[in-house]
Amino acid sequence: MSDAAQPTVAEVRAAAEAVKAAIDRHLAAIENRSGEDDPAVFAAFDSLAAAAEAYDELLYDTYDEVTPFEVPDGDTLPAYAGPDEPSAISVLIRRDYTVADPQRLIAQAERVADAVTKVGSGVNAGIGVLFGEYEPDEIASRHKEFGLEEGDSTLWVTAVEPAEPGEWLATPFDQADPELVVCRFDVSAVFDDELESLDQER
Numbered sequence: 001m002s003d004a005a006q007p008t009v010a011e012v013r014a015a016a017e018a019v020k021a022a023i024d025r026h027l028a029a030i031e032n033r034s035g036e037d038d039p040a041v042f043a044a045f046d047s048l049a050a051a052a053e054a055y056d057e058l059l060y061d062t063y064d065e066v067t068p069f070e071v072p073d074g075d076t077l078p079a080y081a082g083p084d085e086p087s088a089i090s091v092l093i094r095r096d097y098t099v100a101d102p103q104r105l106i107a108q109a110e111r112v113a114d115a116v117t118k119v120g121s122g123v124n125a126g127i128g129v130l131f132g133e134y135e136p137d138e139i140a141s142r143h144k145e146f147g148l149e150e151g152d153s154t155l156w157v158t159a160v161e162p163a164e165p166g167e168w169l170a171t172p173f174d175q176a177d178p179e180l181v182v183c184r185f186d187v188s189a190v191f192d193d194e195l196e197s198l199d200q201e202r
Helices: 008-031 039-063 100-117 123-133 136-139 189-201
Strands: 090-101 147-158 182-187
Touching: 008 039, 008 147, 100 123, 123 136, 136 147
Parallel strands: none
Antiparallel strands: 090 147, 147 182
C-alpha cells in the first residue's frame, strides 16, 4: 500500500471507537434479548464482528500491528439446498471429551458394572460401560462425575429421505450432506475466548 493510500491516525482511532460502541450495543442486545434466537442479538454480533474486522485491518495497514482477537466465522456451511418441507430429518451430534480423571472414570464404571456385569478394566472398558449404561445427554450433564472434561460439540439437523429400520446402521454418518443441513449449533471454548478478548479490549 502506498503512503498516500494509508489510513490516517484519526481513521484508526475512529475505527477503535466504532468497536467500543459495537461492544456496548452487543451487550445491550444480550441484556434485553427476547429469547434464545433474538434477531437483535445476531445483528449486534454481526455489527461487532464487522467493526472489529475493519479496525484490525486499519491497525495493520497503519501500524503493522494486529488485534489479539478474531471473531469466528459462523457461515461455515454452504447454502441450504434441501426441500422447504422435508419429510424426515436426521440429528447428527458430536461431543468431544478429554479423559481428565481416568481413575474417577474407572471407579464410576466399576460401580455400574458391579450392579450389571463385570466387563474388563481400564479406561476403554470404563468408557464402554458408562456409555452403555447412560444416555449421551446424561453423560453430557454429569461429565465431571465421570472424570470427563467437555470439549467442542456440534449438532446438525439435516433433511433426509425417510429410511427403513436398520437401513443405514452399517455406515450411519457417511450420508451427511452439508447442503441439507437445516440448522446447526456449535459449542466451543473458542467462541467464549474470542468474545472475552473483545470485552477486554474495551
